[in-house]
Amino acid sequence: MLLSGAPHVYARGRLQHLQRRVLSRTLVGFVRNALGLEPPPTPDEPRVSNRFYPWDQSPSPELRERAAKIKAMARCPITGKEINYTCPISGIPTHHSREAWEQDEAYHRNKIPDILKKVNIYEHDLRSGRSFPEFDFPSDQTFDRAVNLANWDLYFYTRSFYSMDTEFQLATVTKMLSYPITIASVLHQYSPYSLYPHGPITLEGLKSIAALRYSLYPSQHKSSRSVLNKTRPMRIFILGARAESQLPGHVWKQFQYLFPLQTFEIIFIGPECQLREPSNSVGGANNIVKRIDDTISLVYHPKLFHDIHKAQDFFPYDPYNDVFFVFHPGFASPETKELWMNDTVKALLDTKCAVFHTGFSKKDLSNDVKLLNKMYGDKLDTLMTPVKNLFGSTKWELNDLNPQEVYQFNMYISAFRGKRYHPIEI
Structure with missing residues (x-):
């Protein structure tokens, strides 16, 4: 038995407040799904903003070592000299100097910097320390469901894999x-x-x-x-x-x-x-x-x-x-x-x-x-x-x-x- 009505009124008000918040979230989620909108990204979700670092300044010692290896062993495609310049688009060492980087028409025409940028983000994501729920693979397939092998998306869907919302999550699983x-x-x-x-x-x-x-x-x-x-x-x-x-x-x-x-x-x-x-x-x-x-x-x-x-x-x-x-x-x-x-x-x-x-x-x-x-x-x-x-x-x-x-x-x-x-x- 309550000694006072005040705590009871407070508890009831608190419960009603929580119910309104849950209802609000539910309605927002329903509207987002109905309009086909993507859910808001989580803070740890791999994105360019939180995964891009120049390799020679990377928080990963392994990637800093790879940058040093590239500079020591690779050669600039324009000058034939050692590589000293890190591409500002990809964050990976690619040329001897900025002048050589600017002169490499094939490099820019074929959009190699954009692909190298993905390489950069893939490698940093693997070393980010985030959880990888996409590696929680499904078990045996029930006999009442057929597997579709037309492409990766349909295979993942018909096998009930974790929903992979980014190309970086997809990359780690498809490689394996x-x-x-x-x-x-x-x-x-x-x-x-x-x-x-x-x-x-x-x-x-x-x-x-x-x-x-x-x-x-x-x-x-x-x-x-x-x-x-x-x-x-x-x-x-x-x-x-x-x-x-x-x-x-x-x-x-x-x-x-x-x-x-x-x-x-x-x-x-x-x-x-x-x-x-x-x-x-x-x-x-x-x-x-x-x-x-x-x-x-x-x-x-x-x-x-x-x-x-x-x-x-x-x-x-x-x-x-x-x-x-x-x-x-x-x-x-x-x-x-x-x-x-x-x-x-x-x-x-x-x-x-x-x-x-x-x-x-x-x-x-x-x-x-x-x-x-x-x-x-x-x-x-x-x-x-x-x-x-x-x-x-x-x-x-x-x-x-x-x-x-x-x-x-x-x-x-x-x-x-x-x-x-x-x-x-x-």
């Missing part, structure tokens, strides 16, 4: 998911890539992809082979694995969620492949196996593929259950051409399995395809003509040795396979 979802977009029954002439898939490509889908969707077939396939994981070989081998297991699990009735072994091969989380893994000097759960395992082989192929460690290969992916290998690059184009490509053709490969740009991938056809044209079938990868990373990257060279991971994709039937002269 580009590898598994690129693979899924090719193999999935709802793949956005169609048969030529309306799409990039050739007739031989359709045969290879159909064989893989035969194993991926066993419930759609009642033959003894499809039943047998369910007892063996599908093997996805990733050659020359680097960054993709360091992705956490829950990222690769996003791939498996798109094929809920199938089990997988993701096999990373290459001297640079490494396990980011060594706990809960088994193996020896030759390979390490990390089991994510009963449906997916990650296997690490820090060797060259042609050496493993000669040892027949993966024999026999099965076009219904094995597929290869090579992410931006640089088949035609002077630095890596010799490593790839001899024993490794010969071994890939020998497997008779589909090989999908990506490039940083259309030119990068086209050069790879031209060299493959020039050296092995009579020994391979084209499965997929070069096309823009719908699930390439949206995050711009920077080459520290040439700060005007910007690129994005997995921008274009193509595929080939060793000929299964060779022509016979009559």
Whole structure:
């Protein structure tokens, strides 16, 4: 029982005040949604105003070191001298002097400063210390909802990802998911890539992809082979694995969620492949196996593929259950051409399995395809003509040795396979 009516009146007035504030916020939110207006940004949301710093004055020691590396090792495209001038638009060192920066017509005409500015903001956002709710990935897909693989936006929406309101949030997630979802977009029954002439898939490509889908969707077939396939994981070989081998297991699990009735072994091969989380893994000097759960395992082989192929460690290969992916290998690059184009490509053709490969740009991938056809044209079938990868990373990257060279991971994709039937002269 209250001793006085005053506290009671105050409490009731306070409650009414709070109710009016809640109602006001609700009405404002309703009007904003009805008019299609964006919600007001939070103080920690990545924006130009709170993420832009010249790299040589950055609050991040790592980015200050990158600026020093650029100045020490890169050369000005106009003068050929060392780089001493930081672009005022991008905040990244790019030229020897302001005069050289002003004279670089191609740099300004191609709007490179605007792209470099995004690189700057992306890198500062990753080091900002903010929370990253966009990394809270969804779990398994319910069977009453279909996944749409037409593009990143529809994939995120139909998979119930966190709503990413800025391009900077989108960049961090697409860079991480580009590898598994690129693979899924090719193999999935709802793949956005169609048969030529309306799409990039050739007739031989359709045969290879159909064989893989035969194993991926066993419930759609009642033959003894499809039943047998369910007892063996599908093997996805990733050659020359680097960054993709360091992705956490829950990222690769996003791939498996798109094929809920199938089990997988993701096999990373290459001297640079490494396990980011060594706990809960088994193996020896030759390979390490990390089991994510009963449906997916990650296997690490820090060797060259042609050496493993000669040892027949993966024999026999099965076009219904094995597929290869090579992410931006640089088949035609002077630095890596010799490593790839001899024993490794010969071994890939020998497997008779589909090989999908990506490039940083259309030119990068086209050069790879031209060299493959020039050296092995009579020994391979084209499965997929070069096309823009719908699930390439949206995050711009920077080459520290040439700060005007910007690129994005997995921008274009193509595929080939060793000929299964060779022509016979009559």
